[in-house]
Amino acid sequence: MLLQVKDVTRTFGGVRALDGVSLSVEKGAVHGLIGPNGAGKTTLINVLSSTIAPSSGEVLFDDRPVHTLPAYQLAARGMARTFQNIRLFPAMTCLENVIAGQHLVAPRPFFPRLFCLPSATREEKGYRLQAMACLARVGIEAKAHFPAKALSYGERRRLEIARALASRPRLLLLDEPVAGMRQKEVEDVGSLIRSLAKEDMTILLIEHNMAFVMGLCSRITVLNFGRTLITGDPDQVSRHPEVIEAYLGVSENHA
Amino acid sequence: MEALTQFFAIYGSLVNFIGINAILALSLYLTLAAGQLSLGSAAFAGIGGYTAGILTMKLGVPFLLSVVAGSVLSGLVGLLIGLPVLRLHGVFLAIATLAFGEVVRITVLNLDITGGAQGLVGIPNHTKTWGIYLALAVVGYAIAKLRYSRLGWCFESIREDETAAGAMGIDTTYYKTLAFVLGAMLAGFAGALYAHLNYLITPREFGFSVAVDLLIFNIVGGTRAWYGPILGAVLLTALPEILRGTGITAGPMRMAVNGLILLLVILFLPNGLVSIFRRSASKAKDSTLAISEEA
Known part of the structure; x- marks a missing residue:
């Protein structure tokens, strides 16, 4: 069990x-x-x-x-969850919501980013592709760069699922x-x-x-x-x- | 060249003050980025300033070491205050940090080692203009890069929705405390630079009105981007001089002018001056995507 x-x-x-x-x-x-x-x-x-x-x-x-x-x-x-009353990050775009949801799987260390190391850029690209894949999975990849608050009710529910999926x-x-x-x-x-x-x-x-x-x-x-x-x-x-x-x-x- | 020398002779202290205020505004921005409304930044600057000033003046500690000590002590006090106080939210947190600020001010006012109401007089003059602006550049760049590291995403998530952030695996208590401590350290750093600028510091310079000024810099500039607080600090610190240049003696009117600007920004640019830049940026992005739907 x-x-x-x-x-x-x-x-x-x-x-x-x-x-x-x-x-x-x-x-x-x-x-x-x-x-x-x-x-x-x-x-x-x-x-x-x-x-x-x-x-x-x-x-x-x-x-x-x-x-x-x-x-x-x-x-x-x-364990990941969604909320009955939908708790998205309204000021972020859809893609950013999913990126925030990657907290547990993407370390995104500060210092490689501070010094603009190529490894950081490469890694970030990978994470963003994964985030896009989560959006595609729930069918809202076309709205990746829209702010979450601009989505319809059903789309918001799906975005919340995508954000939950981001932590695998x-x-x-x-x-x-x-x-x-x-x-x-x-x-x-x-x-x-x-x-x-x-x-x-x-x-x-x-x-x-x-x-x-x-x-x-x-x-x-x-x-x-x-x-x-x-x-x-x-x-x-x-x-x-x-x-x-x-x-x-x-x-x-x-x- | 001569014009430049003349400019600095007249406006040198203003230029320095703008730089210090920009760093102070960024210290509050770090805390605001994680959604925590603090009115304690000025007090943390005071802790850093007095610590560094006493160290160089009375104990002959090297300048850079005293600046580090001021930042670290300020950060430690931030940790001690932050752990209990960050259980509060919104207005209640603001009130608690405000009370902390008053405690610091009154303590400094009554201690002998800080010079009481007269202030700490005779601090060696070590801070240079280039030093302030180098520090501002490094701090601004680091904060800009922080935004897209894991720490930055955590701060942003907590600010947007603390419960949802927790459900995503973010240890909200830890990151809120971290934001508070980082802000306190940076404020202490700016305070230490400030202490070595003008031979003296007084308790009044780290009081409630300064805490409010720092908040206004952030609101006017905008807290959705790292350069917002810098814009706000530059504009509002230089404003009295600009007004004098146009023939208006701002003096007693300064607060009224600040208030008017604050009102206009809140009414017409709720996300601060940065939204002017960001709006044009997002328009460019939308047209490249060629999506006609209006948000």
Whole structure:
């Protein structure tokens, strides 16, 4: 197991946002995390990436406890994430956003740059090509020199994925990667995630688009009121009576 | 040649002062580059200035060694202050560094070794104009190159979004402290040069209004490029003289004129004077890419 969550609880004042959640993510899986609004999905992702600390319980990454580490050390162990409310570097161009995301893989030492050594120029060219490749992967290489704040909503989400990919993570946490996207964009992100999984990247994603989740994920965990309802394959999950009641039934009625 | 000599006879001290102010503005720029609003730069310059001045004057330490000592001590104080204070953000950080600046000023005012309110008098006159401008060139070049090293990208990322920077693997506490300490060292360096310029330094020269002036240099010049603070420092330090040349005695009006310029820049050039240059640069880039979409 690449990632194990054991009995994690997180309270905010009197609210138990997570109430004894346990789940395991297999290496190479595309694991979906679904549940109604307020079920605790984003809180769980925040705990996993150490953006916030759990009140109790354990998170194991590579069988080692990581819930006490600061976020940057988790990233150094190979975990990257995107944010539900998109946290780009707005004043930078798209390419610069990805370059900033190369922090863990590109040392970019100061002194060779200070003395304009040819090795620094060569190395920098390589890094920039890699950054462009990340942009190409999410399909926004044409906008490499546009400021991030000039992008459309869907493009911003994709740029955030590109920036996360720049650190070559082993586990990628995506918080609503296709929210607000057009159908064509949703399909593109779907095939991107499939191709990442083929390269042995493990992906844990939150999404409300049920067709997207059911078609993409090999495992799905359903959260409701901060508790795990069920973990299973898409078939098991979509037939589970409590899931239908808590989530799918409601969303079908709305459709 | 004679004209040049005459120019220096009249404006020599102004030219020196512009150079020192530009280095001081760059020291604050280093801290601002990592998104940390500090009003402590003037106090760090004071620590560097008094340390170096006391060393050369009372202990006969060589000039260059005293400058290094002033920078290092200022950096150490920056580290001690920075570790607790950088837990604060934005305005709260500004207030805390402002308080630190007052503590330094009042300490210097009340110690015997610093000469109290009269200041430290009789510091040997070692700083030369070429020395100031050589230092400014080296510091400016290094900061320009720093921008595209890993350190520069870390500073920029933290300034843009600290949470996202942390999630990308940047140890934000470490890099924020580093930016603060580097800024303190550079301010101490500039202060040490300044101390050896005019035979004396007084506590008033490192007080609150100087801290604000340094911030204004950065805002007017712009903090999106290394030459912004230099532009701001040159323009605003020379302005009273330029105004005098046009027949307006700026004297008491100086602050009002500074305020007016600040207001105009904030209204029309929110990223400072550098945005004039950068706008034309990005227009050139866009036309070569031949992408018609308007940002």
